[in-house]
Amino acid sequence: MGGDIGARVMVAGAALARHRHEGFQFLFVGNETEIKEALKSHPNLSAASEILHAEDIVSGDAKPSQALRGSKKTSMGMAVGAVKSGEVSAAVSAGNTGALMAISKLALRTMAGIDRPALAALLPTMKDSDVVMLDLGANAECNSRNLVQFSVMGAAYSRIMHGFEKPTVKLLNIGTEDSKGTGALQVAADALKNSDGLAMDFQGFTEADKISTGEVDVIVTDGFSGNIALKALEGTARFVTDLLKRSFLSSLRSKIGFLISRPATELLREHLDPNNHNGAVFLGLNGVVVKSHGSADEKGVANAVEVAARLVEDSILERISEDLDKISSVTPLEAAAK
Amino acid sequence: MGGDIGARVMVAGAALARHRHEGFQFLFVGNETEIKEALKSHPNLSAASEILHAEDIVSGDAKPSQALRGSKKTSMGMAVGAVKSGEVSAAVSAGNTGALMAISKLALRTMAGIDRPALAALLPTMKDSDVVMLDLGANAECNSRNLVQFSVMGAAYSRIMHGFEKPTVKLLNIGTEDSKGTGALQVAADALKNSDGLAMDFQGFTEADKISTGEVDVIVTDGFSGNIALKALEGTARFVTDLLKRSFLSSLRSKIGFLISRPATELLREHLDPNNHNGAVFLGLNGVVVKSHGSADEKGVANAVEVAARLVEDSILERISEDLDKISSVTPLEAAAK
Known part of the structure; x- marks a missing residue:
């Protein structure tokens, strides 16, 4: 949900990556309606995708300490949580860098x-x-x-x-x-x-x-x-x-x-x-988290x-x-x- | 004497500055022979110039501590010394930056x-x-x-x-x-x-x-x-x-x-x-010292x-x-x- 454009460009980027690598599978975390809408443009991607609905987002100007509170309900917090639980191998976010670092550090530990x-x-x-x-x-x-x-x-x-x-x-x-x-x-x-x-x-x-x-x-x-x-x-x-x-x-x-x-x-x-x-x-966490430029x-x-x-x-x-x-x-x- | 080219470009630069500002007067500190040779190309400058011969120079790779030793005989040390004594209003050097800082700090004090x-x-x-x-x-x-x-x-x-x-x-x-x-x-x-x-x-x-x-x-x-x-x-x-x-x-x-x-x-x-x-x-010294790029x-x-x-x-x-x-x-x- 992060970055200047949000779900649409993340789904389009995933579609492009999937086009190059058939084995890739995606868990999209965020507003289900927006993600479904974005997936309509990429029919081939849908078969390799699941959606995890998140009620909330971390805003671009939230301080790390704010982002940590209630992170269980934000798309960023839930995406990193899916890395922690082993449900996914890595998380990619275009959101608030400081918040992503704080959430990843707390969830995945060094x-x-x-x-x-x-x-x-x-x-x-x-x-x-x-x-x-x-x-x-x-x-x-x-x-x-x-x-x-x-x-x-x-x-x-x-x-x-x-x-x-x-x-x-x-x-x-x-x-x-x-x-x-x-x-x-x-x-x-x-x-x-x-x-x-x-x-x-x-x-x-x-x-x-x-x-x-x-x-x-x-x-x-x-x-x-x-x-x-x-x-x-x-x-x-x-x-x-x-x-x-x-x-x-x-x-x-x-x-x-x-x-x-x-x-x-x-x-x-x-x-x-x-x-x-x-x-x-x-680098240095028990899990892979990549920050895509906003x-x-x-x-x-x-x-x-x-x-x-x-x-x-x-x-x-x-x-x-x-x-x-x-x-x-x-x-x-x-x-x-x- | 410092910089990639040495006395010749310093004298030429002084001539150009003097051309723009009639009141400028120069004390060239360094090897007298080289400076005299350089001054030949700028006859108008000679009348506004004096030369202070220095036996030695601070090399470009000298450490500040090395430059401080024997600085009374180097062109850099003597030029800064002329600021200290009040003989000139400011010094300009194209030499070793760290050495110039150390010499200026010691001579002029903060x-x-x-x-x-x-x-x-x-x-x-x-x-x-x-x-x-x-x-x-x-x-x-x-x-x-x-x-x-x-x-x-x-x-x-x-x-x-x-x-x-x-x-x-x-x-x-x-x-x-x-x-x-x-x-x-x-x-x-x-x-x-x-x-x-x-x-x-x-x-x-x-x-x-x-x-x-x-x-x-x-x-x-x-x-x-x-x-x-x-x-x-x-x-x-x-x-x-x-x-x-x-x-x-x-x-x-x-x-x-x-x-x-x-x-x-x-x-x-x-x-x-x-x-x-x-x-x-x-800035912050009891005198003006300017570092020209080498x-x-x-x-x-x-x-x-x-x-x-x-x-x-x-x-x-x-x-x-x-x-x-x-x-x-x-x-x-x-x-x-x-």
């Missing part, structure tokens, strides 16, 4: 060995593959333990989404020298450097101007800096494309040039289109559904656990706490 | 009422005027007191550069609701909200995707987040323009379109050109020189002091410490 879950997403780069970045805002303040755990979770996510055996991992910092940044970053870097046999290639620090170059597979940071970086990226991409549009409209000559070079600007739009990179994931279209929703399916099929939880075991057997993480 | 200086810069926006942003990396960790002081310094800088009587000021956060972000941010926001008579219009929190919209005149943050945001902006601007270039080269048709719309892309390049926004400033051309250097001159002419130090007095008479800042 995995053994993980102190706090993190929000991870795929961001576009100059290279062919996206970069995994986390935490993007779930935890405003993080200690070194959190950063080490986020690295393990991010690497597991990258192994599944990129298919690399040992993805490269770097911590976001304000310089690449060992002495840069906060104590938490330095302790986390030491802990990762001194762990053997991890399913990642830890390469130290990186800076925010390298996020889009694609020089690394996974970038790890605290939720405050991650959110700042993500929004700075979004804002600047919009800023530059708006400036470009304005420049193109500045004279008749450039208008003509724009029309002729349209395929080029379309290519740019396609590469930056958030719908092609949709599906932010809450403004995602059906292609974006289908992408989010596919991300959820891959994480389930490729056993994201087991992969995280395996690496956590290796870290704790090598490094006394307690000593690494800030 | 102003009364300021705990820590901050690095401020002007960034391009969708509107006609740039946004002032600080701290951009001088202080990796900040408490609420620092953030309040940065707000006062940023507002004073904006009053001089923008000419606004009461510039709008916001704190960078991961959401705009009062409850968002760290305790330091919340305490700082309260302190600014509850201060009367400040020469600023404090408007609460903003997010990183609003930096480039120009909706606010001054954005204040800690040095870690500020550096992350600044580098994310730079990296994304490069990413989008590179993608655009690549798209334009993807077919003959778009190549032709590109040639025709060249004035538009030139306009974009001009708007984003760092040389038009050059001149990062260390890759700035002569136009960029002239810009940095003009920023330095305006800060001196418009008495930046007095303006900061005035507002600090108002804050401390209204809010017990001690109570606002993190």
Whole structure:
């Protein structure tokens, strides 16, 4: 029921995902009338779908604490509840991010060995593959333990989404020298450097101007800096494309040039289109919950559904656990706490 | 002597600034032979110039602690020393930022009422005027007191550069609701909200995707987040323009379109050109020190020189002091410490 458009685009996205993957089955949670109406446009989907009616919704501006109250009756709460009960393998929501995090954390609990879950997403780069970045805002303040755990979770996510055996991992910092940044970053870097046999290639620090170059597979940071970086990226991409549009409209000559070079600007739009990179994931919980962007279209929703399916099929939880075991057997993480 | 090009571009930039402002006088600090050679190309400048020979330079990769040792013999150390002695009104350097900060802090000391200086810069926006942003990396960790002081310094800088009587000021956060972000941010926001008579219009929190919209005149943050945001902006601007270039080269048709719309892309390049926004400033010291970008051309250097001159002419130090007095008479800042 969440997002800018609601049930209609979620059902259309599911239909698109189902078109690509015959085995997918859906439980739509929300207002039954709206969902039935939306399903009419997708007759092939109905056979693979069930509806779970929810009386209430979590509003877009509800605070996490508000969302937790009465969550048993909201579509978001009931969808996450279906993951908890095992009725479904994963939940996808386009609703309020903070509320989804709070509800998921309470219902699913964090995995053994993980102190706090993190929000991870795929961001576009100059290279062919996206970069995994986390935490993007779930935890405003993080200690070194959190950063080490986020690295393990991010690497597991990258192994599944990129298919690399040992993805490269770097911590976001304000310089690449060992002495840069906060104590938490330095302790986390030491802990990762001194762990053997991890399913990642830890390469130290990186800076925010390298996020889009694609020089690394996974970038790890605290939720405050991650959110700042993500929004700075979004804002600047919009800023530059708006400036470009304005420049193109500045004279008749450039208008003509724009029309002729349209395929080029379309290519740019396609590469930056958030719908092609949709599906932010809450990592570190006992279950798979994917956050679809509120403004995602059906292609974006289908992408989010596919991300959820891959994480389930490729056993994201087991992969995280395996690496956590290796870290704790090598490094006394307690000593690494800030 | 600093920056990618060294003495030649600094002298050329000074010549350009002098061409625009007849009253400017220069003391060039560095290798006398190189400076004399560079001055040959600018005969009109020589009459308004003196040279102070320095035996040594601070290298681009020197750590601040290294730069401090023997700084009496380096061009950077001697230039800042000339500000301290009152021989010059301001220093402009294109060298190592961390070293310049350390040397300036030690030589000039922080102003009364300021705990820590901050690095401020002007960034391009969708509107006609740039946004002032600080701290951009001088202080990796900040408490609420620092953030309040940065707000006062940023507002004073904006009053001089923008000419606004009461510039709008916001704190960078991961959401705009009062409850968002760290305790330091919340305490700082309260302190600014509850201060009367400040020469600023404090408007609460903003997010990183609003930096480039120009909706606010001054954005204040800690040095870690500020550096992350600044580098994310730079990296994304490069990413989008590179993608655009690549798209334009993807077919003959778009190549032709590109040639025709060249004035538009030139306009974009001009708007984003760092040389038009050059001149990062260390605020909060007993003297004016401006950091010119290492890759700035002569136009960029002239810009940095003009920023330095305006800060001196418009008495930046007095303006900061005035507002600090108002804050401390209204809010017990001690109570606002993190």
